[in-house]
Amino acid sequence: MAQCHNALFTKRYPPSNLMFNFTALPPLSLYIHIPWCVRKCPYCDFNSHEARQQPLPEADYITALIADLEQDLPAVWGRSIDSIFIGGGTPSLFSPASIDRLLSEVRARLPCKPTAEITMEANPGTWEYGKFREFRALGVNRLSLGIQSFDADMLKRLGRIHGPHEAFSAAETAHAVGFDNFNLDLMYGLPGKSQAQTQLQALSDIDHAIALKPTHISLYQLTLEPNTAFYANPPPLPGDDILWEMQEQCQARLAAHHYGQYEVSAYAQPGRESRHNLNYWRFGDYLGIGAGAHAKISDAQHQTITRTWKVKNPRDYMAKAASHGRLGGTQRVTRADAGMEFMMNALRLTQGFPTTLFAEHTGLPISTVTAALTKAEQQKLIIWDIHTIRPTELGQRFLNDLIALFLPN
DSSP: OBOOOSTTOOSOBOHHHHOOOOSSOOOEEEEEEEOEESSOOTTOOSSOEEOOSSSOOHHHHHHHHHHHHHHHGGGGTTOOEEEEEEEESOGGGSOHHHHHHHHHHHHHHSOEEEEEEEEEEEOGGGOOHHHHHHHHHTTOOEEEEEEEOSOHHHHHHTTOSOOHHHHHHHHHHHHHTTOOSEEEEEEESOOOSSSOOOHHHHHHHHHHHHHTOOSEEEEEEOOOOTTSHHHHSOOOOOOHHHHHHHHHHHHHHHHHTTOEEEETTEEESTTOOOHHHHHHHTTOEEEEESTTOEEEEEETTTTEEEEEEEOSOHHHHHHHTTSGGGEEEEEEOOHHHHHHHHHHHHTTBTTOEEHHHHHHHHSSOGGGGHHHHHHHHHTTSEEEOSSEEEEOHHHHHTHHHHHHTTSOO
């Protein structure tokens, strides 16, 4: 039996269940969660909290983030950061001075590669020209704008605090202050006032987004998640057949304007794929600091993969950030789960992945999932050879069925 001496690892586990064989570690990203927003959207199941406390406790929260990071550092000694993603909530509610302090403190503790992608989420309803300019000057080199729709009625139904004018202005400002890389988040399958969204309305949103010339567009189907207002009181939504046609037409429109689909919900101009998200889908490692933030870290010394998550309530998090109490939970990933989790993520990538990536990022031989791969190939859900594994069009359409083949028995 192997014993881990890290403070997070306090139990003994049988090697047959938890030991891996890492010859190198996956790339490492950093996710930073800022949990406040102006208003909670009825479809949102993220750990976000309405900013009822004014002013926000920015200084205290940044102090907590740094204390949290310092507690996590022993798990990643000697490793460099490939990307940073500041998400929420609405991180752009924080002042440029707070973001400056945050990034400066992070860089002082973790080596960030000179080419690191640094993304910040922003809400069009809270954008300011001066803020965007200062965020860019601080080293944020990618924005992700939560547009969702350009239709005024749809935005109201979604509980958004912005209208079409603010959406257009935020994207135009991103260009004006020097962001040559930014994403627009869109949703389809939306509820309307008198009827659900039509295909023409969905395509209109796509056309408006393309006209703003972002480098990346994320297109999500609205789903009713538990613990949301929409789940408790479901609005009228388009039927499944309409949703499928809507998705296909939106995909075709994006492809015609050179936005290649590289993941189920992600479209990018050539070379502008989100590096942070790609690392996640490829089962890379990531630290997560902030209230409710999750992490997944591989350990070559002890041959383990560990997931952790932080307490969700911002007040509790700030009180416990410098102690073990900041952890909401810790879970060791088993060999069986590692194979399943890799496939659950990587098969979302439309071009698939190099076959060798499985062993590199899981520490397991490809034979671990050979039986499931064979079944998936027989059902024409994947194409698999010595070089590449990728989902077919059928596999992309029935992704849940494909992933189910890799679930542990």
